[in-house]
Amino acid sequence: MRTMFVKLFFWFWLAMTLSGTVFFVLAVSMQNGPLAEHRRHIVEERRRMFSEALALYGNNAVAAYERGGDVLAGGTDIRGRHPETWGFLFAGDGRPLTHLNIPPAVSEAVQRAVQKGGGEMTAGNGMLVMTLPVTSSQGKHYIAAAELPGIPAWKKFSPFRRDFVYRLAIYFVVGGVVCYGLAWRLTAPIRRLRAAAQRLAAGDLSARVGAGSKNKGDEIADLGRDFDRMAERIEALLTSQKRLVRDISHELRSPLARLSVALGLARQHAAPAAENSLDRIEREAERLNEMIGEMLTLTLLEGGKEALGKERVELPALVEEVAADGHFEAEGHGRKVVVTRxxxxxxxxxxxxxxxxxxxxxxxxxxxxxxxxxxxxxxxSDEQQGARIRVRDHGPGVPPGALTSIFRPFYRVADARDRQSGGTGIGLAITERAVSLHGGTVTADNAPDGGLVVEITLPLA
Structure with missing residues (x-):
C-alpha cells in the first residue's frame, strides 16, 4: 500500500464495511428486545384465549351430559377460529366420557390432573394438552381437556437468512466498486501531476498538467496550475539561457577567427624573441575555441533525444579507436592507454x-x-545493466564528496584549478549527458589502491 490510490481505496472500503457492520449490529440489538417482549405477550394471550375456550366448552359439555345422561360419542371441535382444537370431557375420577379418538397425551394429562387436583398445560409432539376442572350446577366434578395446536417455541431474531452470504458478497463487491471509482477519481489529478513532473525531470520542458477551469477551487487543481506556471517559467529561463550560450558562442567565433588571422600576420613580422609569447597566445586561443565547441555541444545535447542519431554501434571498434587516439596523445607525456578486456x-x-x-x-x-x-x-557486459565500459587511471583520485559533482558543467576539483591539466570542466558533463540520452548511466569511484574509476553502462541493442 505504497501508493495513495491503494491507501484511499483500502480505507474507503474499510470505512464502508465498518459502517455497515455497526448499523447491522444496532439494528439487530434494537429488534431483539422489543420483539421478545411482543412475543411474550402473544404467548400469554393465546394461553388465556385457549383457557376461556376450554372453560366454555367444559361448562356446555357438562350441562349437555347431565341433561341427556348419555356418554358423548367422541371428541368435540371447539376450534372456533382455531382449527384442530379438540375438546374431551372426563369424570372427576378421570374416567372418559368420550370413548373414541382420545389421544394418549390427553389421557395422561387427565390422570395427572386427577392426582394433582387441578388443571395444567403440557406440551408434546408439536401439540399442547390443556386440562381444566369443571363443577356442574349439581356439585359434581368433571375434567375438561383439549388438544391444542402447539405454541411455536420462541426463537431469537436471526438476521442471517439463507441468502445472507450472497447479500454480504454483493455488499462487498458494490462497496469495492464504489470505493475504487472514488479513489481513482480523487487520485487522477495527482497521477497527472506526477507524470508531468517525471517528464519535466527527464528534460521535456513542454510537460504540463493541464488542470482545467472546471475544478476551480480544488486544492489539487490549484497545485496543478501552480506547477504549470512553474514549468512555463523554467522553460522560459532555460530556453533563454541556451539561446544566450549559443549566441555568445557563435559571436565569440568571429573574433577568434580574426585573432588567428592576426596571429599569423604577426608571426611573419615578429622578431624571434616574440615567438614564445605568440605561441602562448595561440595555445590560449585554441583552448578558448575548444571551450566554445564544447559549450555548443552541451547546448545541443540539452535539446534531448531528438539530437541523437540511430545506428548500430560496435563497441569493440569504438573502444579501440578511442584507446589508440588516447595512447598517441599520452605517449608524449610518458603515459600509456591500454585495453585490458x-x-x-x-x-x-x-x-x-x-x-x-x-x-x-x-x-x-x-x-x-x-x-x-x-x-x-x-x-x-553486465546481465542487469548491459554493456559496461570501465576507464581507470592511476592518479590522485577525487575527494569522495566530489564524485558526483565532477559531471556538472564547469566543475573542477579545487586543487586542479591551479594546474595546467585542469581542463575546461565541460568534458565530463558532455559525457554524462550523452550517456543519459542513450539510456545509460555514468559513475565515478576511487579505486582501493589509488586512482579514479569511471564506469559507463549502456543498454545493449
Whole structure:
C-alpha cells in the first residue's frame, strides 16, 4: 500500500464495511428486545384465549351430559377460529366420557390432573394438552381437556437468512466498486501531476498538467496550475539561457577567427624573441575555441533525444579507436592507454556522440594519471545493466564528496584549478549527458589502491 490510490481505496472500503457492520449490529440489538417482549405477550394471550375456550366448552359439555345422561360419542371441535382444537370431557375420577379418538397425551394429562387436583398445560409432539376442572350446577366434578395446536417455541431474531452470504458478497463487491471509482477519481489529478513532473525531470520542458477551469477551487487543481506556471517559467529561463550560450558562442567565433588571422600576420613580422609569447597566445586561443565547441555541444545535447542519431554501434571498434587516439596523445607525456578486456557488444545510438563521451573520459584520465603508468580500458557486459565500459587511471583520485559533482558543467576539483591539466570542466558533463540520452548511466569511484574509476553502462541493442 505504497501508493495513495491503494491507501484511499483500502480505507474507503474499510470505512464502508465498518459502517455497515455497526448499523447491522444496532439494528439487530434494537429488534431483539422489543420483539421478545411482543412475543411474550402473544404467548400469554393465546394461553388465556385457549383457557376461556376450554372453560366454555367444559361448562356446555357438562350441562349437555347431565341433561341427556348419555356418554358423548367422541371428541368435540371447539376450534372456533382455531382449527384442530379438540375438546374431551372426563369424570372427576378421570374416567372418559368420550370413548373414541382420545389421544394418549390427553389421557395422561387427565390422570395427572386427577392426582394433582387441578388443571395444567403440557406440551408434546408439536401439540399442547390443556386440562381444566369443571363443577356442574349439581356439585359434581368433571375434567375438561383439549388438544391444542402447539405454541411455536420462541426463537431469537436471526438476521442471517439463507441468502445472507450472497447479500454480504454483493455488499462487498458494490462497496469495492464504489470505493475504487472514488479513489481513482480523487487520485487522477495527482497521477497527472506526477507524470508531468517525471517528464519535466527527464528534460521535456513542454510537460504540463493541464488542470482545467472546471475544478476551480480544488486544492489539487490549484497545485496543478501552480506547477504549470512553474514549468512555463523554467522553460522560459532555460530556453533563454541556451539561446544566450549559443549566441555568445557563435559571436565569440568571429573574433577568434580574426585573432588567428592576426596571429599569423604577426608571426611573419615578429622578431624571434616574440615567438614564445605568440605561441602562448595561440595555445590560449585554441583552448578558448575548444571551450566554445564544447559549450555548443552541451547546448545541443540539452535539446534531448531528438539530437541523437540511430545506428548500430560496435563497441569493440569504438573502444579501440578511442584507446589508440588516447595512447598517441599520452605517449608524449610518458603515459600509456591500454585495453585490458574487450567483448563483442553492440548498442543502438549516435556513434560520434558515444565516441566523444568515451574520449572525454579517457583524455581526462590521461591528464591525471601518474607519469609512467597506464590508463586501463575494459569493455564487458553486465546481465542487469548491459554493456559496461570501465576507464581507470592511476592518479590522485577525487575527494569522495566530489564524485558526483565532477559531471556538472564547469566543475573542477579545487586543487586542479591551479594546474595546467585542469581542463575546461565541460568534458565530463558532455559525457554524462550523452550517456543519459542513450539510456545509460555514468559513475565515478576511487579505486582501493589509488586512482579514479569511471564506469559507463549502456543498454545493449
Amino acid at each position: 574487450l567483448e563483442s557488444l553492440t548498442v543502438l545510438g549516435d556513434r560520434e556522440l558515444l565516441r566523444r563521451a568515451l574520449e572525454n573520459v579517457v583524455r581526462n584520465a590521461v591528464r591525471y594519471t601518474t607519469a609512467g603508468t597506464a590508463v586501463e580500458i575494459a569493455l564487458d
